[in-house]
Amino acid sequence: KLRWGLLGASNIAKQWLHTSISKHPDCEVISVYSRDKERAAAYAKDLGLRRNFTDLDAFLSDPELDAVYISTTNDKHRDEAIAAAKAGKHILCEKPLALKVEDAQAMIDAAGAAGVVLATNHHLRNMETHRAIKDLIKSGQLGHITSARVSFTVDLPDDLARWRLNDPKAGAGVVLDLTVHDMDLLRFYFDADPISVTAMGLTSGSAPHGIKDNVMTIWEFPGRLLVSCHDTFLVPFGGTAIDIHGTDGSVHGADVLWQKPQGRVTVRDAGGTHEIRVEHLVPYDRTIDDFVKAVRGTGAPSVTGEDGMNALRLALAAVQSMEIGNTVRL
Ligand code: NDP
Incomplete structure (x- = not known):
């Protein structure tokens, strides 16, 4: 199974993406990252996640982790996506992909260099x-x-x-x-x-x-x-x-x-x-299905990193x- 971490203890992850990922037969959500200790713990408890983190490096270096869903505020997407790519994790990132086109390009380049999938969640x-x-x-x-x-x-x-x-x-x-x-x-x-x-x-x-x-x-x-x-x-x-x-x-x-x-x-x-x-x-179900196909080498993301950069x-x-x-x- 593709093991996911939620990078961001957000509304959208709780309302939609956690469910869409969890119900996919080839996926499982194992962890969450938040800057706030209490929010991380409460969020993990609510969703029944095994692990919660407040240290991004520790979250990303979990050897069991395969993919991250980034749903922090827009200003954080760039650095988090680049860190995830460097850690060898596949990335589904919320829109807007970044705040500047150069930053979106840097995310695409980092994913390309690491050989991981980068998709944008335009649903x-x-x-x-x-x-x-x-x-x-x-x-x-x-x-x-x-x-x-x-x-x-x-x-x-x-x-x-x-x-x-x-x-x-x-x-x-x-x-x-x-x-x-x-x-x-x-x-x-x-x-x-x-x-x-x-x-x-x-x-x-x-x-x-x-x-x-x-x-x-x-x-x-x-x-x-x-x-x-x-x-x-x-x-x-x-x-x-x-x-x-x-x-x-x-x-x-x-x-x-x-x-x-x-x-x-x-x-x-x-x-x-x-x-x-x-x-x-549910549109996010298709997002996850296409993402998994891209990771497994049998398809492409519904919305690529390049698509996200173009919309931005x-x-x-x-x-x-x-x-x-x-x-x-x-
Ligand atoms: P939230 O405001 O729910 O969460 C964003 C960040 O804020 C979290 O990572 C968390 O960071 C912090 N946070 C969460 N809850 C609270 C709280 N109660 N008080 C203070 N801080 C909190 O964001 P959204 O879910 O609305 O949006 C997240 C991203 O997803 C954005 O990029 C947005 O554009 C995108 N989005 C996309 C949608 C789509 O359909 N594609 C729909 C909705 C949003 P921390 O815990 O580290 O402090």
């Missing part, structure tokens, strides 16, 4: 709703795609708000939290990278330090395709949505962003409106556009 492309939308785009049924809209319009419960809303050093704000997901999803839908971005962002809520909690970006993709993304932490009741418009039809995904497998996909065309049947599955590169271009108040060519 949206592993959701059945988004896979159905991509299939529709690729089928040609919608005709020539001219525009799309992403509404990642959510609010933040208190346990998620902490550093996301308050700590610039940790990589707070919607761009590194949500826009980066949009970009991975759009690269997945269109098998292409955008060629320019124009962005505006505000602090519309109570976030301190000028942290942007409300951001709109407009992307031009090859083929004269325009996409707008609205990413915000300030919309409790709006629901999330995706719209893809083609010359022969439009597809609408309702409540298809966020983590829970849910939502509805409908197509509207000359024949009327009809719903696409989707069998919902695009999100940071949006930040640059906001800063200069102009379009950024990519």
